[in-house]
Structure formats: C-alpha cells, structure tokens
Amino acid sequence: MIMTNPILSMNQATIKYADLATALRVCSEAGYRSIGLWREPVEEVGLDTAVKMVKDSGLRVSTMCRGGFFTMEEEPARRASIDDNRKLIEETAALDCHVLVLVVGGLPEGSKDLTGARLRIGEALAELEKDALDAGVTLAIEPLHPMYCTDRACVSTLGQALDIAAPFNPKAVGVTVDTFHIFWDPQVQESIARAGREGRIATYQVCDWKTPLEADPLLSRHYMGEGVIDFRPLTEAVWNTGWRGDIECELFNQKIWDTDPAVVAKKVSDAFDKEVAPYWPL
C-alpha cells in the first residue's frame, strides 16, 4: 500500500541519473503526485515529448529548475542569459508548471563587485517580469547558503531575496524557501512570515544540513533527519503564512545519486513523513 504524502514532490535532482521517463515512472510507482523537473532531462527528449510524458504520468510539476545566472555585465552573454530565461519561462508554462526557480549567479569572472552583481539581478527581473506574467509563471529567486555567494548565487538570505523581489508583481517574482540554505539565518522566522505576507512564497523545499561538509560543498545535502536542521519551526512558519503548495525534496548528494532511484523515492517519503509532515496538518 502506497502512502506517499500527496503534497510531497520529488525534485528530479535528487535522482539525478534518472532520465525523464525513469524519473516519472519511479515517482508514480512510489505514489508521488508531484515532481520538480530540471531542464536538461526535459530538453533531452524535447519539450513536446516531455509535455506529453508528464501529462501521461498524471504528475503535477511543482517547479522547473532552473533559470537565473544573470549577474554578468557584458552584453552578449547577458542577452543570451535573458533569452535563455525567456525560453525557460515558456517551457515551464508548457509543462503546466507555475514556478521557475532562479539561481541568480555569483560574481562575474574577475569581478569583486558584489553590489553591482546584486543590482543586475533586479535589472534582469525587470526585463523578464512581463514574460513571466503573460506565461503565468512565478520566477522564484532562491537565496543560496552564503558559502555559495561568490560562485553561484549572490542572494544569500531570504530577506535579501524579498528586497530584490519587492518592486515586482508577486505573481511574476517570488522566492524559494529551502531549509538547507536559510535555516542558520537568525532572521529566518521573520523573513518567512514576511514572504508569506508579501505573497512571495513560490516553493518550499526541505533538505538537511550536517557537518563536516562534503569536500564538494555543493553535494552536502542530506535526507531530512540525517542532519541537524529542526524542521518544525521552519515548516510551521511556512504553514502559518497560509501558503499551501507541494513541498519539494531536493538533494545533491553523490551517495544518494548512486542509489537506486526507487529506494531514494521511498527514503525521501519516509523522511518527509517523519520530519516534515507532522508540522503540515493538511
């Protein structure tokens, strides 16, 4: 008897080596009703085929990952990035998904200008706002842990993401709330409440933190319960905003990637039931 929580979504990166067909099959068989897709496996089969496969699977697409990477100054690369984000907005909409996660990018090569890089995020969003609105897709700025600030995402706190989102329509620009990236933040409770108040929560993602970090800190994400994050206050804070969406589990972890995806799907579901679901009284 399959007992996977109906609001749990498997982010495809958690079963990174599964192609789209496998990912959809594994998630369906494990009782998931929702999946967060990555562009590469979608584009591998082609968008039209992917749309049909997803429709046939019956799964909801909770998020599309990922746009962003537009902190650079120079024009040709910048134009290419904006165009690429437009394409991703269309793909997201085509998949009947309403959230495109944005990893905004770090410092451009050779630059030390964090302030400038951060300003260019808002400039890019201003260019993309109308496309997002027209497509019914929310661009979900993801604050990443400050250890990724210079090489991956110079948005490091939820409060900062909300400040960057503030000038834009909340239907067009929201935020990603990922426990791994923000649990340490002494202002996390007030920032989650503010995100809810301002209508900016586009996705809630759960993942655990433990030390020592992996040698590649990007791969240091763990099943809920295997680390030191207390999911109760974070999950309750999101619940208390009134946001109700699918909750994703996204784990970059070599050991998990090397595991049979069906086993991973079960472990994610079990971890969710134990660590998160008790604080989400649907």
Add this chain to the structure above:
Amino acid sequence: MIMTNPILSMNQATIKYADLATALRVCSEAGYRSIGLWREPVEEVGLDTAVKMVKDSGLRVSTMCRGGFFTMEEEPARRASIDDNRKLIEETAALDCHVLVLVVGGLPEGSKDLTGARLRIGEALAELEKDALDAGVTLAIEPLHPMYCTDRACVSTLGQALDIAAPFNPKAVGVTVDTFHIFWDPQVQESIARAGREGRIATYQVCDWKTPLEADPLLSRHYMGEGVIDFRPLTEAVWNTGWRGDIECELFNQKIWDTDPAVVAKKVSDAFDKEVAPYWPL
C-alpha cells in the same frame, strides 16, 4: 629597510607552527608592532614567562584568541567553560591586551536547537560581564561565516552579534569584524556602521575568500588579494566609524602554515599594503 605598517597585527594562527618565542621574533624582525596571541602557545611557556617575553619584544598584543564555546546546556561542562573564560580574561589582561575574541560554539552534541544555543550565549556573557569590566578586557563576539553555524559558532552575522551584545556594557562586550566571515552579508555596511555607533568594534581582521573552498572549509582563508573580497568598502566602513586600532590578519591555511613564518610575515605585510592600507589613511 623595514616598512611594515605600524597598525598591522599578525595573528599568531597565521604562523601556527611557530612557538611564542619564534612568533615574537619573526614579527619583530619583520617590523610588526603588534601581534594577536593564541592561548595555547602562551600557556605552553606559562603566563608569567609569556608576559615577560611579550614585554621584552616591545610588541603590542592586539587580541587574545580565544574564549567562548559556551552554548552547551549541561552544567558541569558549562561551569568549566565559564571558568575557563574567566581564566582567559585574566591572561588577556596580564598580557596588557584588551580584547578577548569569542568563538561562541555551535549546536551542542545531539541538539538541533539553534535558538536555545543562541540564548545561552547571552546567559554566559551575563556571568562574565563584571569579570571583563574589572579586567579592562572586551569580550569580542566573532560572527563566523554561516557555514560554521552548527559546529563552531551559531552567531553568523554582525547584526546578530550586535543584538546579543546589546544588553551589556560596550567596554565588556564587543564584536569582531572579520572580512572573511561577513563580506557576503547584504547588510554588512549598515552593520559595521551600527557596530561603530554602538561602540562595539573590538577588532578588525582582514583575510580573503576564494572558491572552490578547501576540502576542510576551516582552512580556506587566503592572503588579501588572492580571492574575491573587495577590501575597500569594508575597510572604509570601519574607518568611517572612527574606530582606530590595530588591524589583524588571521589566516588558517595549510599551505601558509607550511611556509617559513618570516616569508609569511612579509607576504601579509605586502598584501596589507596593497589591499587594505590605501583605505586606512592614518
């Protein structure tokens, strides 16, 4: 001709393998006027001897490293930690030093309660405030980069350190401003200004950040100029507060530790002259 900047202080951890005698000699010969000492090499020779050696060297002691580690709940370990911090306050004063750097500690073993750990910092400071005042020593809470939040210091931002320090006399409780730990913070400029306004800056430390991080992220600190930190806005912000003290360079880095300390002393001085001194118009 020795040209080391008179306000540059060598933190002893940068030349970790040098014992106290060597560290004092190397710094003196390189023209330093100031050094940040660590307790272990001081206690290795005994406090009285250390006091005499430092006096003979003519060097100022800019900071003593380090107290703290008092986030635990259980009483015997907690008592031992408070007592140890009292001993460190005395050692600091005996060395004619007025700043004891505090690395506050992470989550206690088996705990996921960041809020509780953070509350216990204030409780420890309340016990230590009078000792610090009597000794003329400022306890300098050091916010550490959020990647160390759970295993080393659950104070992760300068603003948070200032909030924790707020109930106490600024002569007793201040903050450590270390570029490596706080440069990523979108609120860093206003937090430095606030630290100045509230009279809390106890020490300013410079050190660079670059990626990829070392496999041991603790050893990922680099000479100024070798990474991506722009020292101008941070140094100018500290200068603009009116704070005038010795500026320390503290590098945990295996390659630097494996280098002849005299060479390190010269490289630190050169890096300081190039990356920091231009923004410190003494």
